[in-house]
Amino acid sequence: MAFTAAVITFPGSNCDRDMAVAIEAITGGTVHRVWHGDAELPAGLDFIALPGGFSYGDYLRSGAMAARSPVMQSVVAAANRGVAVLGVCNGFQVLTEAGLLPGALMRNAGIRFVCRDVPLVAENSQSLFTARYSAGQRITIPVAHHDGNYFADAETLDRLEGEGRVAFRYAEPVNGSQRDIAGVLNAAGNVLGMMPHPERMIEAAQGGSDGRALFESVLAGLRLAA
Amino acid sequence: MKIRVHVSLKNGVLDPQGRAIHHALEGLGFAGVNDVRAGRLIELDVADTVSDESLDEMCRKLLANQVIENFRIEKVA
Numbered sequence: 001m002a003f004t005a006a007v008i009t010f011p012g013s014n015c016d017r018d019m020a021v022a023i024e025a026i027t028g029g030t031v032h033r034v035w036h037g038d039a040e041l042p043a044g045l046d047f048i049a050l051p052g053g054f055s056y057g058d059y060l061r062s063g064a065m066a067a068r069s070p071v072m073q074s075v076v077a078a079a080n081r082g083v084a085v086l087g088v089c090n091g092f093q094v095l096t097e098a099g100l101l102p103g104a105l106m107r108n109a110g111i112r113f114v115c116r117d118v119p120l121v122a123e124n125s126q127s128l129f130t131a132r133y134s135a136g137q138r139i140t141i142p143v144a145h146h147d148g149n150y151f152a153d154a155e156t157l158d159r160l161e162g163e164g165r166v167a168f169r170y171a172e173p174v175n176g177s178q179r180d181i182a183g184v185l186n187a188a189g190n191v192l193g194m195m196p197h198p199e200r201m202i203e204a205a206q207g208g209s210d211g212r213a214l215f216e217s218v219l220a221g222l223r224l225a226a
Numbered sequence: 227m228k229i230r231v232h233v234s235l236k237n238g239v240l241d242p243q244g245r246a247i248h249h250a251l252e253g254l255g256f257a258g259v260n261d262v263r264a265g266r267l268i269e270l271d272v273a274d275t276v277s278d279e280s281l282d283e284m285c286r287k288l289l290a291n292q293v294i295e296n297f298r299i300e301k302v303a
Contacts, residue, residue, distance in 0.1 A: 061291055068288060097291065104293040107242045151239060151294055176240065 003029025003219055005047040008075065010036040010066045015052035015089065015199065022199035023049065026215040036069040046222050047084045048075055050091030052144070052197060062105060062147040063093030072098055084128055084218055085191045089145055092183070092193030101184055101193045102160070103152035108145070109176020115144040117207065119171035120182055120196060124164050127185055128221040129192040132213035138171060139210035141196035148195040150177035150184075160184055168194055227274050228302040229281060233290045234265035 005023045009016045020031045032042045036055075041048070056065035066072065072094070079085045079100050087095040095101045108114055117140050122133035133139065152160070157178055160166055168183035175195070183194030198211030235241050241263050248262040268289055272281070281299050290297040 060288070064288065064291070096293070102293075104291055106239070106294060109240065109242050111242050111246045149240075149242070176242070 003027040003046055003222065004032070004042070004044050005029055005049065006032045006034045006041055006045050007049045007051055008034050008036060008071055009051070010053065010055035010069065010090075010094075012055045012057055013051050013053035013090065015197065018197075019049050019051040019088065019199045022202050022211070022215060023047070026202060026212055027219045029219075034071060036066065036071050039070045039074065041071070041074045041078060045078065045083055047086070047218055048078060050075070050085070050087040050094050051199075052089030052091060055090055055094065058147070061093075061097065063090060063095075063097040066090070066094045067097035067099075076100060079186070079191050082188065082190050084222065086129065086214075086218070087191075087193040088197055088199065089143075089148075089195055092195055093147060095191060095193040100191050101186055102156050103150055103178075103184065105147050105195070106149040106151050106176075107147055108149050108174075113144075113146045114148065114175055115142070117142045118174050118182075118196060120168045121171050123166045123169050124185070126164065127167060127189050127192070127217075129185070129214055129217050130167055131221055132217040139213075140208055141198055141201050141211055143174060143196045145175070145195055148175040148177065150175075150181045150195075152178060157181075163187065165189075167192055168196065227272050227276065229270040229272055230300040230302055231268040231270065231281075231285055231289050232265060232298040232300065233268065233285075233295050234297075235263060236294055236296055239294050 007020045024031050093105045120139050122137045125135040165185040170180040170182050198214040201208045201211035243264040244262040251259050285297045
């Protein structure tokens with residue numbers, strides 16, 4: 001069966017098209033574009049992506065309004081059924097605000113918006129999203145965010161590390177994140193949130209293709225499961 | 227009924243905005259400022275029939291993120 005994905009667009013999303021192109025190019029699947037006001041998701045989804053951007057103008061808190069939009073009720077239900085969900089940048093903020101991932105993303109410690117390629121370490125090579133990376137592999141993926149400073153209490157951080165739920169870590173200081181965390185998984189392993197943008201690093205013309213393996217991992221993982 | 231919801235960062239949560247404001251105050255020559263924490267004030271005008279429980283729920287569900295923030299509800303009039 002063909003790989004079927006949805007990319008959710010909120011008012012203020014701006015990486016939705018890049019995300020759809022990346023998924024389509026790498027998986028060869030069908031990508032549905034879904035508007036935030038839609039209460040229902042297309043049937044038979046394998047994968048849902050929440051893209052980067054500034055949903056609702058970052059009003060109240062980044063991702064806070066989007067997390068309460070009609071479509072997110074369906075995304076939460078799908079995630080709880082085991083559908084793979086990836087949130088990138090603003091999408092990561094939305095996932096934490098929706099309670100699908102622990103912690104919160106605060107203003108960067110240096111106050112400034114950070115927009116550059118950053119070195120990352122793929123910490124976990126066992127997850128649905130990272131199986132095509134090797135554990136400890138250094139990769140380069142761009143970030144572009146103002147609120148990427150990952151915060152959770154020490155107990156939560158210990159649990160995330162103990163359970164192998166830190167998917168990616170910054171290899172150098174970027175935004176003040178606790179323990180340099182760049183991406184985290186939920187307990188079931190089917191939800192990943194990350195600040196760096198893998199969809200912006202999928203071919204040489206973009207300066208590198210270190211993001212491809214993430215989408216390849218999902219495709220391979222879901223084929224195995226099917 | 228006028229309601230003020232005061233949202234503040236929890237103790238122990240680093241506040242980069244507060245720190246930047248602190249630096250700016252020092253830059254303006256104000257001495258003796260020990261610390262600055264920035265929060266948010268949200269004013270609501272609600273019907274008198276809205277219960278305390280409902281106000282509390284508004285804060286928990288949307289107005290504050292309890293991972294990092296505390297809130298205090300103040301009834302103004």
